[in-house]
Amino acid sequence: MSARAAAGRPKPAAPLVLVSNRGPVTFHEDGEVRRGTGGLVTALTGLASHREAVWIASAMSEHDIEVADANGGGSFAVRAPGGGEYRVRFVASDPEAYDRFYNVFANPMLWFIQHYLWDLSNAPDIRREEVEAFEFGYNAVNEDLAAAVIEEIAELAQPVVMVHDYHLYTLPRMVREARPDAFLHHFVHIPWTQPDAWRVLPSRITEEIFAGVLSNDIVGFHTRSYRRNFLQCCRDLMDLEVDFEAGVVSFDGREVWVRAYPLPIDHVATARIAEGERVGQLEGELLRRRRDFLILRVDRADLSKNVLRGFSAFDMFLEQHPEFVERVTFMAQLMPSRTDVPQYAEYLERIEALVAVVNHRHGTPDWMPIQLKLRDDLEEAMAAYRHYDVLLVNAMFDGMNLVAKEGPIVNVRDGVCILSENTGAHEELSEHALSVNPFDIQELANSIHAALSMPAAERARRAAGLRAIVTSRDPGDWIDDQLADIAAKRAGGR
Numbered sequence: 001m002s003a004r005a006a007a008g009r010p011k012p013a014a015p016l017v018l019v020s021n022r023g024p025v026t027f028h029e030d031g032e033v034r035r036g037t038g039g040l041v042t043a044l045t046g047l048a049s050h051r052e053a054v055w056i057a058s059a060m061s062e063h064d065i066e067v068a069d070a071n072g073g074g075s076f077a078v079r080a081p082g083g084g085e086y087r088v089r090f091v092a093s094d095p096e097a098y099d100r101f102y103n104v105f106a107n108p109m110l111w112f113i114q115h116y117l118w119d120l121s122n123a124p125d126i127r128r129e130e131v132e133a134f135e136f137g138y139n140a141v142n143e144d145l146a147a148a149v150i151e152e153i154a155e156l157a158q159p160v161v162m163v164h165d166y167h168l169y170t171l172p173r174m175v176r177e178a179r180p181d182a183f184l185h186h187f188v189h190i191p192w193t194q195p196d197a198w199r200v201l202p203s204r205i206t207e208e209i210f211a212g213v214l215s216n217d218i219v220g221f222h223t224r225s226y227r228r229n230f231l232q233c234c235r236d237l238m239d240l241e242v243d244f245e246a247g248v249v250s251f252d253g254r255e256v257w258v259r260a261y262p263l264p265i266d267h268v269a270t271a272r273i274a275e276g277e278r279v280g281q282l283e284g285e286l287l288r289r290r291r292d293f294l295i296l297r298v299d300r301a302d303l304s305k306n307v308l309r310g311f312s313a314f315d316m317f318l319e320q321h322p323e324f325v326e327r328v329t330f331m332a333q334l335m336p337s338r339t340d341v342p343q344y345a346e347y348l349e350r351i352e353a354l355v356a357v358v359n360h361r362h363g364t365p366d367w368m369p370i371q372l373k374l375r376d377d378l379e380e381a382m383a384a385y386r387h388y389d390v391l392l393v394n395a396m397f398d399g400m401n402l403v404a405k406e407g408p409i410v411n412v413r414d415g416v417c418i419l420s421e422n423t424g425a426h427e428e429l430s431e432h433a434l435s436v437n438p439f440d441i442q443e444l445a446n447s448i449h450a451a452l453s454m455p456a457a458e459r460a461r462r463a464a465g466l467r468a469i470v471t472s473r474d475p476g477d478w479i480d481d482q483l484a485d486i487a488a489k490r491a492g493g494r
């Protein structure tokens with residue numbers, strides 16, 4: 001959100017209280033401050049620095065804990081890399097509880113359910129370990145964060161608490177019990193899957209999760225389809241009264257509104273980062289080495305992102321179109337993620353192995369078809385965004401996918417976006433992207449060919465279309481829509 005746009009917006013009376021697992025920054029050795037990664041942090045960073053807000057999050061490193069202790073466990077101001085100042089409050093949970101919360105229950109259990117990632121004939125096995133991870137890990141961390149929220153809102157009349165994501169489904173009920181007057185708004189940044197996907201969980205756990213989420217006043221999703229799935233779950237799994245048209249669930253004598261708020265990116269800030277000095281240097285290096293065409297993907301190394309099928313499709317494309325040999329590079333910048341979860345560690349190994357196979361099969365002494373960069377470097381991603389001919393976003397399922405929005409803002413070559421129809425971004429961008437079924441490798445290979453052979457005028461038309469949509473809104477609008485609904489619900493509307 002631009003400062004100018006933010007200045008024109010009415011400020012809510014009391015400070016907003018945001019709560020999420022990952023906060024905007026993590027502290028490292030020698031006081032180094034790094035920005036948190038992922039869509040959630042990207043979404044909320046502008047909001048927290050432009051509104052009066054306190055952002056409560058889990059301490060992620062031992063240095064975060066030290067900083068939290070130095071501030072007596074309360075909130076403190078932090079200047080983030082890339083600009084912006086936030087009030088942050090870090091909450092340190094017991095390490096064993098946190099491990100069960102993060103590495104067993106939230107990831108993979110919930111994440112896999114909410115991206116249809118379980119290979120059901122093999123996994124998951126629900127044993128004591130998983131059930132206890134919910135009771136003594138997930139719920140324990142939710143309790144710790146809830147306690148911080150309750151303390152933070154102690155002096156506020158009718159506070160507004162904005163809860164974020166799948167890590168915190170049971171927190172709202174805890175806050176609701178302590179503060180029935182609080183307005184609780186929960187935004188889920190990942191897909192909400194259809195009822196049967198939830199049936200892997202023991203019903204007692206499912207019921208606790210839904211009772212938690214339905215303790216909010218408003219529940220928000222990125223798309224209309226996740227909203228519909230959630231409503232269907234409330235009816236089919238919980239046997240609740242649901243008004244699909246209005247998006248209202250009756251629970252515990254209250255009405256819960258269920259809404260879709262597609263998240264825009266902060267396109268002004270994105271463009272500013274892309275203008276940075278180091279980005280310019282990295283662009284120079286990239287241009288010196290570039291072939292005729294550059295295909296790019298930028299993702300967390302997450303199973304939902306469908307990295308392997310992307311490489312298989314590239315392999316097939318080179319097989320079927322040998323005229324492109326030595327003329328195209330596929331650059332994959334993947335940030336290692338959740339590496340203590342066995343499925344993620346194994347995924348990284350599979351990625352490296354497949355890259356080796358494809359490079360061996362098609363490479364020549366002075367050409368490596370796939371360039372794999374396993375690191376988290378925003379500026380390097382920006383330099384590559386500038387010069388791609390094809391941006392590949394082929395996630396199997398993805399809540400929104402912000403790469404599909406960032407790339408077109410930064411790119412200067414009228415690059416084509418290949419976009420999975422199962423991303424949240426597809427609801428907004430499909431008209432100007434090349435849509436693909438993420439499981440159809442041949443279709444993806446064909447799309448790579450279509451994108452690389454597309455006439456310049458069509459590329460320009462599509463790129464302009466994408467830019468127009470992405471720049472039409474910013475995260476300030478997103479939050480304003482949510483605040484407007486909060487005001488409407490408070491006023492007794494429907």
Ligand code: G6P
Nearest residue numbers: 022037038039040165189190338
């Ligand atoms: C997604 C989730 C976020 C999460 C992020 C990074 O964007 O919606 O809640 O923070 O991925 O994942 P991590 O496990 O590193 O926090």
